[in-house]
Amino acid sequence: MKTTTISALFTGLLAWGTLLTVTSLGQNTTDPAIPVGTLSAYPTIVQTGTHPTLSWSINHPATVTEVVTITPPGTIIPKRTLTMQVRVIGASVKRVWLDSRGRVVDWEWVPTEALISNNNSSYSRIWYNTQDKVTPNQIVYSRTVYANQPVRFGGRYLNSNNSWSSMFTSTTNNYNVVALKHGDTPPTTTPLYQQPTLESFLRPYLDDNGNIKIGPMDVIYLMELTHTDRNNDGFDLQDLVILVTFQS
Secondary structure, eight states, rough: OEEEOOOOHHHHHHHHHHHOOOOOGGGOOSOOOOEEEEEEEEESEETTTTOEEEEEEEOOOOHHHHHEEEEEETTTEEESSSSEEEEEEEEOOEEEETTTSSSEEEEEEEEEEEEEEETTTEEEEEEEGGGGGOTTTTTTEEEEETOOHHHEEEEEETTTTTTTTOEETTTTOOOOOEETTTTTTOOSSOOOGTTTTTTTTTTGGOOOOOBBOOOTEEEEEEEEEOOTTTTTTTTOSSSSEEEEEEEE
């Protein structure tokens, strides 16, 4: 009588399923970024010509719109209590010096500030620095957010005379600050991925068609802090970029 031991096979499959429970963009989250599951068989040792009974379950990843409402251009309203983590991806405001012929002879990164408003509070700082000090994987702000309490973000930069520029927030109707989820298209007149000025820090967050490519529980904020005319070539929504991740 020939028997087959299948426990090792299913142990391997279960281990493979465990490996699939990865994090999106290197972030820690309790929600799977891709479908994961379990698979078991009974009995684990079967006679030739017989078949075990298989049992399995699949845990599909939650999507961010299941846990928050995104009200354009960029207000987030949680549907339940969540943990929110914020990372700064880029802060590319530059100050340039031109010669008499309009050619750039020198430039420097400009200090930029990211701000947040929780539950209609006044805006407060969560990050302040220059592009060369950005650490994309670093969590700069984390807190618990609650159902029906809106979360908004904003940004501004420091002028050469140490005064602040105009502050743009996610309630500004000219779309200087926009919140986007996976698969969304940035609202620029010229697609970001076609622009020669596309910053390298933003490329990993765009697919080949110029759509947003982030995790299922992420929201990315793109901010334009130096222009207000959406038809201007400089309106590219890259002056400040932050990534917001939600966890149940």
